[in-house]
Amino acid sequence: MSTVAPIRAEAASLVSVSKIYGSFAALRSVSANFPVGSATVILGENGAGKSTLLRTVAGLISPTRGNATVFGEPPHRQRNRIAYMSHSTMLYDELTAMENLTYFAKLHRGDGCACVGSPEMALRAVGLDPTLTRPVGQYSQGMRQRASLARVLQTDPELLLLDEPFSNLDVSSAAHLVELLADFRTWPVPGGGARTLIFTTHQASLAEPLAERTLSMRQGQIVDISTRGSR
Template sequence: MIEVNELSKTFGSVQAVKEVSFTAKDGEITALLGDNGAGKTTSIRMIAGILTPKTGSILVDGHNVREQRRHIGILSDAKGLYERFTSRENMYYYASLMNIPRQEIEKNIANAIKLLEMEEIIDRRTKGFSTGQKMKVLIGRLLAFQPKNLLLDEPTAGLDVMATRRLRSVLRNLKDAGHCIVFSTHVMQEVEQLSDSVIVMHAGRSLIQDSVPGLYGRTGQRSMEEAFVQIVEGAIHV
């Protein structure tokens, strides 16, 4: 479980995040929905402990985020792989940095191979991989050390239709296994199909948190796009 309270972050004279608050529960997929510049990526990087907030607090499973790094996995883009390593070597190396026992890593990698259908690429060097293949390895890298809390920044960016569908299936399986999953997106369809809870963000602020049906009920709309626009434009009291 991730609890974010009054989080703010400034870069020079630019306030990127302004008093963002939300809760992401275990066994649920929580979406940070907003346009570019809404503060989604900065918020995720603060939750991951990569950036230090100016103000506010972050609790992960009831503890300060700095004490819980072992229990947080972040996927930020399709970069960061060692191209001279195979998929398996990338996954093993990353998990070993978390001081996971060898046998546990090997078991986790075997499970990830099946879950992500990586049999054809697991022992290939990652140089020249497609975006979808790289995404598989990056997700597999997280699964190799089994963090309870997963943070994904625009996870479907650059993926084709089939890769996107597989990713959705993987995230649902992880949700059913009890993981707390937070992902950022500007794609309304992703929110509608994946999310148990949605935080609408705009200009660095969290405007509202509710389920998809709850947002429809509040706005009187029948599509996420129309509900989002109405919330951002301030047509309802949030």
């Protein structure tokens, strides 16, 4: 008897999305689906549209044309299920990692978002000591990236969006970050489901062990979509 493979729900979906700034098209009629539980890397050179696509999924910018949804709704309605980490660490250099995370946790609570994990738990999850008294401004780049990841992980996201997370990292730090992200995908989701990861990079070799799907972009368009088995 033949069986039919179950249809995976979409964590995020873009349908004919364009983003226009004056005479410049950052995205040009982009359509893509990101299944729940998948790990997708978006590859492309600077200016290809990777960051704009990610920020659209995060609900930080609105499409000029087309439609973006997260878990079947406009992204802003699902913000408590999304976490976005930009290529800038967005941390205060004069504060410790613990002070940074505590501050951002208070901001999220005031914004209607639940911080399920404590700052201490989030820091330990990325291998940082929450009692460390050194300010973030004195951290190595790898430590700063881990602290930045802890900042977004403490919101317990179902959909994690990372913009150039491996930028300026040495080989060892990049490998450690890959391990942390692989571990994140195994975290249980309250009520069932699975964690979804979408990240951008221009370093394909770093994405290989982590991503099941690859979207390649050029000049605001997706020019190729492949899966791990087909690459």
